[in-house]
Amino acid sequence: MLEIDQSAGLARIQAGAQGPGLEEQLNSQGWTMGHQPDSFKHSTLGGWIATRSSGMQSDKYGDIADITRGMRVTLPGKVVTLRPRPSYSSGPSVREMILGSEGRLGVITEAWVNVHRLP
Numbered sequence: 658m659l660e661i662d663q664s665a666g667l668a669r670i671q672a673g674a675q676g677p678g679l680e681e682q683l684n685s686q687g688w689t690m691g692h693q694p695d696s697f698k699h700s701t702l703g704g705w706i707a708t709r710s711s712g713m714q715s716d717k718y719g720d721i722a723d724i725t726r727g728m729r730v731t732l733p734g735k736v737v738t739l740r741p742r743p744s745y746s747s748g749p750s751v752r753e754m755i756l757g758s759e760g761r762l763g764v765i766t767e768a769w770v771n772v773h774r775l776p
C-alpha cells in the first residue's frame with residue numbers, strides 16, 4: 658500500500674499485492690478494502706481488476722468494478738493514469754475498458770481503491 662487519502666476513503670495500492678498482505682497493511686491503520694474472493698490468499702489486486710472479480714462481501718463493499726476508482730496502466734509505448742474521480746460525465750470510459758480486460762490492453766501497476774473504516 659502506497660498511501661491512504663483518509664477524507665476520500667481511497668488507498669493507492671500496487672497491483673502485485675496479494676489479498677492477505679494488502680488487508681494486513683490496511684487493517685494495521687484501521688481500514689479494510691472488503692474484497693474477499695475465494696482465491697483471496699493467492700490472487701492479486703491487479704488480477705482482481707483484470708478479471709472483474711467478485712467477492713463474498715460484495716453485497717456490502719461492491720465488486721472490484723465498484724471498488725476500483727483509479728488506475729495506472731502500462732500500455733505499449735505509454736503509461737496511462739486514470740485519476741480516482743468520484744463520478745464521471747464523459748465517455749466511453751477507459752476505466753471500464755480496463756476492468757475485466759484480462760491483461761489484453763496493458764499491465765495494471767497501481768490502483769486507487771475505496772477503503773472503509775474497520776467495523
Ligand SMILES: Cc1cc2nc3c(=O)[nH]c(=O)nc-3n(C[C@H](O)[C@H](O)[C@H](O)COP(=O)(O)OP(=O)(O)OC[C@H]3O[C@@H](n4cnc5c(N)ncnc54)[C@H](O)[C@@H]3O)c2cc1C
Pocket residue numbers: 672673693694695696699700701702703704705706707708709710711712713759760761763764765766
Ligand atoms: C480456488 C479459486 C477460487 C476463486 N474464487 C473466485 C471468487 O470468489 N471470485 C472471483 O471473481 N474469482 C475467483 N477466482 C478466479 C480468480 O482467482 C480471480 O479471477 C482472480 O481475480 C485472479 O487474480 P490473479 O492475481 O490470480 O490473476 P491471474 O490468474 O494471474 O491472471 C488472471 C488474468 O488477469 C491478467 N492479469 C493479472 N494481473 C494483471 C495486471 N496486473 N495487469 C493486467 N492484467 C493482469 C492475466 O494476464 C490473466 O489474463 C477463483 C479462482 C480459484 C482458483
